[in-house]
Structure formats: structure tokens, C-alpha cells
Amino acid sequence: MLAEVVTRDGLCFWAFDRSEIPELSGLDTADRELAAGMCAGCPVINECLELDLRMAGADTVGVWGARPDTDRRQIHPVWMARRNPLKRGDRR
Numbered sequence: 001m002l003a004e005v006v007t008r009d010g011l012c013f014w015a016f017d018r019s020e021i022p023e024l025s026g027l028d029t030a031d032r033e034l035a036a037g038m039c040a041g042c043p044v045i046n047e048c049l050e051l052d053l054r055m056a057g058a059d060t061v062g063v064w065g066a067r068p069d070t071d072r073r074q075i076h077p078v079w080m081a082r083r084n085p086l087k088r089g090d091r092r
Contacts, residue, residue, distance in 0.1 A: 002051050011042040012063075024068050031068035039066035053079045 007013050012021065021038065024031045039045055049065020053076055056064075060072045067075070 002047060002054070006044050006048045006051050009042075009044045010048055012038065021063075024062070026070075028068075028070065031070065035063040035066050035068045035071075038063055042066070 012018075016038075022034060024034065039048075042048070045066045049067060049072070052060055052064035052072060056072075057076050057080075058073055060069045060076070062069060064072065
């Protein structure tokens with residue numbers, strides 16, 4: 001369901017020619033600006049980020065959820081820990 005929402009409503013899936021989407025440079029600031037600009041006005045940014053964290057995780061590439069892959073690789077362990085609190089060693 002989440003993938004359907006993102007592919008149906010995500011700007012990058014219907015508003016842009018996929019061959020014209022620029023590649024990330026590997027420079028943090030430039031890539032963050034590129035990602036923010038590409039996703040500006042997209043109605044499903046949060047859903048897109050959630051989908052990528054679920055599906056690609058640490059192996060992510062490109063832009064998803066208005067964030068470059070380097071940022072999402074840093075977010076993924078925190079997202080996993082919050083999603084699965086008992087796996088952190090917490091006891092309830």
C-alpha cells in the first residue's frame with residue numbers, strides 16, 4: 001500500500017522524465033540541496049522516506065523523501081531502533 005501511494009502521488013514518478021533527474025554528486029551540501037529541490041512540493045515526502053527506510057535501508061541509493069542516500073544511511077539505524085525498541089536490549 002505504501003509503495004502504491006508513493007508511486008501514484010510522488011512528483012518524481014509522474015512530473016519528471018526519469019532520464020533528466022540529476023545524479024547526486026557525493027558532496028553533502030550540494031546533494032541535500034538537490035534532494036530538497038527535487039522533492040519541493042511533493043505531497044508524499046514522509047511516505048517516500050518511510051518506504052525507502054523499510055525497503056532499502058542501509059543499501060539505499062538516490063533521492064527518497066527529500067533526502068540524499070548518505071543522510072538516509074545515517075537515519076536508518078535510528079529508525080530501526082525506534083521501530084524495534086526490544087531489539088535494543090530494552091526490557092518491558
